[in-house]
Amino acid sequence: MGDPRNVAHDKKVIQEKHHKGEDVAKGAVHAPQPGKKTHLAKKKQAAVAQVSSAVKSAEPAKPEPKPDPTQLEKSLAVLAKLRELEFHSRGNIEKLAELSLTIEDELKQKAFVEPIGALYSAQDAFHSKIVALIAGYEAECERLKPTG
Numbered sequence: 001m002g003d004p005r006n007v008a009h010d011k012k013v014i015q016e017k018h019h020k021g022e023d024v025a026k027g028a029v030h031a032p033q034p035g036k037k038t039h040l041a042k043k044k045q046a047a048v049a050q051v052s053s054a055v056k057s058a059e060p061a062k063p064e065p066k067p068d069p070t071q072l073e074k075s076l077a078v079l080a081k082l083r084e085l086e087f088h089s090r091g092n093i094e095k096l097a098e099l100s101l102t103i104e105d106e107l108k109q110k111a112f113v114e115p116i117g118a119l120y121s122a123q124d125a126f127h128s129k130i131v132a133l134i135a136g137y138e139a140e141c142e143r144l145k146p147t148g
Helices: 004-020 040-058 070-108 110-144
Strands: none
Touching: 070 110
16 A cells, blocks of 8 residues: 555645546536536537437336335334224223213213213224224235235
8 A cells, every 4th residue: 555645645636636627527618617517519418318318218117116125114013003002992982881881870970971972982983083094004004015
């Protein structure tokens, strides 16, 4: 390996040339300026444009981009948590039904029958919505699974 001072000097010379624009890019009309793109000769620009458009038209239409395996893994984790919420929601509905019967029939506390009924209805609506969400999310997870 060479002397580190020589390596550092060479690097500095290359950087200075780059910043001054002394190295001319192939096909460039004139020396590039720092922070600006080089301009190719007009004939080359037209040829490059034709080639790039031909390449674009020759490419077949890509189906969907390949799903990311980490995205599938994270989505499955979310699905598991949604299922856990649905499980607890079902448990809450059962507990509210028991409490409703206890309040209404055993304790005869009529003032609390309507509020617990409203709470039961709200929990039932939540349960219905989370079941629908899980169904949709399961479809999304199936879409993310690699085919094969």
